[in-house]
Amino acid sequence: MTQHSDHPEKPSLTLLGLGAMGSALARTWMAAGHPLTVWNRNPARAAALAAEGARVACSAAEAVAANSLVIACLLDDGSVGEALAGVDLDGKDLVNLTTSTPAQARARAAWARERGARYLDGGIMAVPPMIGVSEAGGYVFYSGSRELFERHRETLAVPVATTYVGEDAGFAALHDVALLSAMYGMFAGAAHAFALIRQEDIDPASLAPLLADWLVAMAPSVHQTADHLKSGDYTKGVVSNLGMQVAGTPAFLDTAEQQGVSPELLFPYFALMRQRLAEGSGEESLTGVVDLLRRRPNH
Numbered sequence: 001m002t003q004h005s006d007h008p009e010k011p012s013l014t015l016l017g018l019g020a021m022g023s024a025l026a027r028t029w030m031a032a033g034h035p036l037t038v039w040n041r042n043p044a045r046a047a048a049l050a051a052e053g054a055r056v057a058c059s060a061a062e063a064v065a066a067n068s069l070v071i072a073c074l075l076d077d078g079s080v081g082e083a084l085a086g087v088d089l090d091g092k093d094l095v096n097l098t099t100s101t102p103a104q105a106r107a108r109a110a111w112a113r114e115r116g117a118r119y120l121d122g123g124i125m126a127v128p129p130m131i132g133v134s135e136a137g138g139y140v141f142y143s144g145s146r147e148l149f150e151r152h153r154e155t156l157a158v159p160v161a162t163t164y165v166g167e168d169a170g171f172a173a174l175h176d177v178a179l180l181s182a183m184y185g186m187f188a189g190a191a192h193a194f195a196l197i198r199q200e201d202i203d204p205a206s207l208a209p210l211l212a213d214w215l216v217a218m219a220p221s222v223h224q225t226a227d228h229l230k231s232g233d234y235t236k237g238v239v240s241n242l243g244m245q246v247a248g249t250p251a252f253l254d255t256a257e258q259q260g261v262s263p264e265l266l267f268p269y270f271a272l273m274r275q276r277l278a279e280g281s282g283e284e285s286l287t288g289v290v291d292l293l294r295r296r297p298n299h
Contacts, residue, residue, distance in 0.1 A: 001262040010034045011155050014063045016083055018045040018075040025073060025097075027134035028159035030054060039063035041083070045093035061087045069152055073097040076105040081111075093148055095156065097140065101177070102170030109144055109169035120152075121169045123176025124160070131159045134290040138164050143171035184214060188265045195261045219255045225287050234284035241290070243282025246273050 015026050022040070026049055032034050039057040040046050045057040053295035057063035060083045064070050072080050072091050077100040083174035094117045096108060101150075105121040110117035126138025149156075149164050156162050165171045193211055194204055221282050228234045249270045255265045269289070277286040 011069065011152075012036070012067050013069040013071060013155065014038070014057075014060065014067040015071045016040075016060055016063060017075075017079075018049065019073070019075070020071040021124065021131070023049065024128040024131035025071070025159045026054060027052065028175055029155075031132070032158045034155065034158065037063050037066040039083075043161070060084060064089065064092060068156065069093045069095070071095045071097060075259045076100070077108060077168065086109075088115075093152065094115045094118065095120045095121070095122060095142075095148075095152070097124055099123070099176070100173050102174040103145070105173045106168070117143055118148045119169060120148045123172040125176065125179060126160050134161070141165050141172040141175045143173075143175075144169040152273045188214075192256075192261065196255065196259050199260065215256040224285065225290070228287040229290060234287045235281065237281065238285045241283050242273065242280070242286060242288070243276050245286065246270075246277045250255075251272065 008087065011034040013029065014037045015029070016039050017020060018026065018038060018040035022038075023045070026036060026038055030053055033286075035055070036049075037055045037057055038049055039060050039062070043056070046054070050056045055066070057066060057273050064084070064087050068091065070089075072083070072094065074080050074083060075098070076235075077098060077296065080096060080098050082205050089112060096105070096119070100108070100121070109119040120142055121144050123141040124138075125138070125141065130136035130138035135197055140156070140163070141168050142162055144157070146164065146167060149162075154164060165175050190211060197204065197207055224237060228236060252266060253263050253270070258267070272292050273286065274290045276284075276286075276292055280288050
């Protein structure tokens with residue numbers, strides 16, 4: 001790839017995987033002047049990038065051999081193992097941006113070390129349209145070798161911001177899943193809210209800004225939860241205590257019944273609240289639900 005004079009001697013790298021996210025990453029690195037070698041299981045996906053200046057490798061082994069920095073952005077952890085099976089990784093810096101679990105990330109880090117590679121795991125907190133758009137607010141969690149992160153920090157920050165979260169290779173995936181789990185909880189609450197008004201003469205578009213503003217207003221409560229968990233004092237600064245909130249839950253369940261809406265998204269959380277009240281102080285916050293979740297066996 002011919003480098004542009006305004007981007008002299010940018011580090012070269014290899015990218016494995018050209019799905020929507022991989023392609024967005026590739027174009028951002030190329031636009032910044034980084035020589036890029038790409039590989040994808042389906043070669044057709046590489047055609048457009050080849051036309052834009054990327055070097056297309058015929059195999060994953062060829063792509064890995066081309067550069068010391070190798071980025072993987074594949075379908076899942078199994079795909080990483082399949083793509084790199086038998087590939088010489090000795091001396092390579094492998095950065096894995098493939099979505100995985102913390103356990104898979106830790107196992108993949110050990111797998112990489114056994115093959116002589118340095119390893120960094122990543123959790124992408126962005127969707128493809130956010131890549132290369134700094135004001136969009138996306139970023140990538142990184143965990144694993146801090147030395148490796150610092151070595152490539154500038155290159156990794158080209159497509160999207162970076163946030164290093166620790167030497168434990170599983171921490172990036174854990175942060176990723178923790179944030180996304182909270183997101184799905186928010187989506188569940190929003191779904192219930194819209195269901196409540198669905199059969200009424202209420203325009204969903206009129207509820208949407210009220211709902212968005214309310215969720216934003218409630219979001220800072222996570223700081224109190226964190227403070228309570230750290231201090232162990234679940235009553236500090238509480239305005240709406242557990243006893244009062246449990247007393248109010250029948251109104252939510254009755255309203256759902258009257259509106260013909262299933263309470264299945266609310267009921268499990270309310271059940272935990274009642275359990276915590278039964279075994280703890282009614283003066284504490286909702287933080288105790290965290291402890292109940294940790295004590296419950298996996299299903």
